Amino acid sequence: MSEPIFEIRTRASDSQARTGTLKLANGEVQTPAFVPLATRGSVKTLEPRDVEALGYEMVLGNTFHLYLTPGQQQIREYGGLGEFMRWKRPIITDSGGFQLFSMGHGSVADEIKGRNRSGAGAGNTTNGAILSISEEGVRFRSYVDGAEHFMAPETSMEVQAALRSDIALAFDECTPFHVTRDYTAHSTERTHRWLERCLTWHEQNGPSDQMIYGIVQGGVEQDLRVASAETIAASRCGGIAIGGSLGRDKAQMNAVVGWTTRALDRSAVERPRHLLGVGDIDDLLIGVGQGIDTFDCAMPTRLARHGVAIVPDPESRWRVDLAKGRWRGSQEPIMEGCPCPACSTGFTRGYIHYAAKAGETTGSRLLTLHNLSYIQRLMADLRDAIDAGTLTQTTAAFSAGASPSS
Numbered sequence: 105m106s107e108p109i110f111e112i113r114t115r116a117s118d119s120q121a122r123t124g125t126l127k128l129a130n131g132e133v134q135t136p137a138f139v140p141l142a143t144r145g146s147v148k149t150l151e152p153r154d155v156e157a158l159g160y161e162m163v164l165g166n167t168f169h170l171y172l173t174p175g176q177q178q179i180r181e182y183g184g185l186g187e188f189m190r191w192k193r194p195i196i197t198d199s200g201g202f203q204l205f206s207m208g209h210g211s212v213a214d215e216i217k218g219r220n221r222s223g224a225g226a227g228n229t230t231n232g233a234i235l236s237i238s239e240e241g242v243r244f245r246s247y248v249d250g251a252e253h254f255m256a257p258e259t260s261m262e263v264q265a266a267l268r269s270d271i272a273l274a275f276d277e278c279t280p281f282h283v284t285r286d287y288t289a290h291s292t293e294r295t296h297r298w299l300e301r302c303l304t305w306h307e308q309n310g311p312s313d314q315m316i317y318g319i320v321q322g323g324v325e326q327d328l329r330v331a332s333a334e335t336i337a338a339s340r341c342g343g344i345a346i347g348g349s350l351g352r353d354k355a356q357m358n359a360v361v362g363w364t365t366r367a368l369d370r371s372a373v374e375r376p377r378h379l380l381g382v383g384d385i386d387d388l389l390i391g392v393g394q395g396i397d398t399f400d401c402a403m404p405t406r407l408a409r410h411g412v413a414i415v416p417d418p419e420s421r422w423r424v425d426l427a428k429g430r431w432r433g434s435q436e437p438i439m440e441g442c443p444c445p446a447c448s449t450g451f452t453r454g455y456i457h458y459a460a461k462a463g464e465t466t467g468s469r470l471l472t473l474h475n476l477s478y479i480q481r482l483m484a485d486l487r488d489a490i491d492a493g494t495l496t497q498t499t500a501a502f503s504a505g506a507s508p509s510s
C-alpha cells in the first residue's frame with residue numbers, strides 16, 4: 105500500500121459523529137475507535153494476540169520512552185515496533201512531546217492537584233528534567249540514566265520512522281493549564297513551525313506509507329484553539345490530533361474539544377481526528393458525538409492494575425474498586441452478563457480482591473481483559489448506532505447505565 109487514506113462512511117444527522125475506515129499500511133481501523141496503550145512495546149499484562157482477540161485494530165506506542173530504551177536503532181533492526189512486539193496490525197506513535205514537556209510543566213495529575221513541579225520552560229534537574237527549550241528543540245536529562253539528550257522535530261520524526269508506525273504524530277509542546285495566555289500563544293505558534301519541519305523531514309526521509317498527524321494546541325483559549333485547528337487543517341498533514349491542556353474539568357474539556365472539531369468541520373479537507381489521552385466512558389460518549397474518530401488513554405489498563413473494574417454504573421463513574429474490603433469473599437461476577445474472557449470463565453469479585461491484595465498479576469491481567477473488552481464493545485455499539493441513525497438513543501442508554509452488547 106502506498107498512501108494511507110481515511111474514508112467516511114456515515115455522518116450522524118443530529119451531531120458531528122461519523123463512522124469511517126482508516127486504511128493504513130498494516131491494516132484497517134474502523135472508526136470511531138479506542139486505541140489501547142502499548143507504551144513501551146506492550147499492552148501491560150497482555151500479549152498482542154489477547155489484544156487482537158478483544159477486537160482491537162490499533163495500539164499506541166510511546167516515542168519518548170522507546171527512544172530512551174531500548175532505543176530506535178535496536179527496534180529498527182527488528183524491522184520496526186510491530187515486528188519487535190509481535191503486533192501485526194496498525195500502530196500509532198506519539199511524538200514524545202507530552203512526556204518530554206511533562207518533565208518541565210508537570211503531569212496532568214500534578215496540575216489538577218496543584219503540585220508545582222516547575223515553571224513553564226524552567227530547568228528542573230531531578231527525576232528527568234527539561235534543561236532548555238528553544239526554537240531548535242528541547243534539551244533534557246533522561247530519567248533512565250541521567251544522560252543529556254536533545255530532541256528536535258526532526259529527531260522525533262526520525263525515531264518514529266525507525267519505529268515504522270502507521271501513524272506518526274508531529275513534535276509539539278504540550279502546554280499545561282497553569283501557564284499564561286502569552287506563553288500558550290508563543291508555544292502554539294512554535295508548535296506550528298515545528299509541524300512544518302516535521303512534514304519537510306518526513307517528505308524527504310520518512311516512509312511513504314506512514315501518515316503524519318499535526319497536533320492542535322492553544323490551551324483553553326478559544327481563539328487560539330480555533331486558529332490552531334485552522335492552521336493544522338491547512339497544512340499537508342494526513343490527520344489531526346487534539347492535544348495539550350483541555351481544561352480543569354470535564355465541562356471545560358468538552359468546550360475545548362467542541363471549539364476544535366467545529367473549526368475542523370469548516371475546513372475544506374476531511375481528515376481523521378484523534379483525541380489524545382482521553383478515555384473515560386462519559387468522555388468517549390461525548391467525544392464521539394463531537395466528531396472524534398480515535399481516542400487513546402491509559403485509564404482502562406491503569407485501573408486494572410489497581411483492582412478497579414469498568415462496570416455500567418454512571419453514579420460511580422463506571423467503576424467498582426474490587427480492592428476494597430467489602431469484596432473480600434464475594435462470589436459476585438465482575439460484571440453480570442459480560443462476555444469478556446474474565447467474566448465468561450467465572451472469575452469473581454472476591455478472587456479479584458484477593459489477587460489485588462496479594463499482588464498477584466493474574467488479577468491485573470483479568471481486569472485488563474475485562475476493561476478493554478468493555479470499551480471495545482462500547483465503541484462497536486456506537487459505530488453501529490451511528491450507521492443505524494440511533495446514536496442519540498444509544499448514548500442516552502449508556503449514560504443511564506446500559507451495558508454494551510456482546
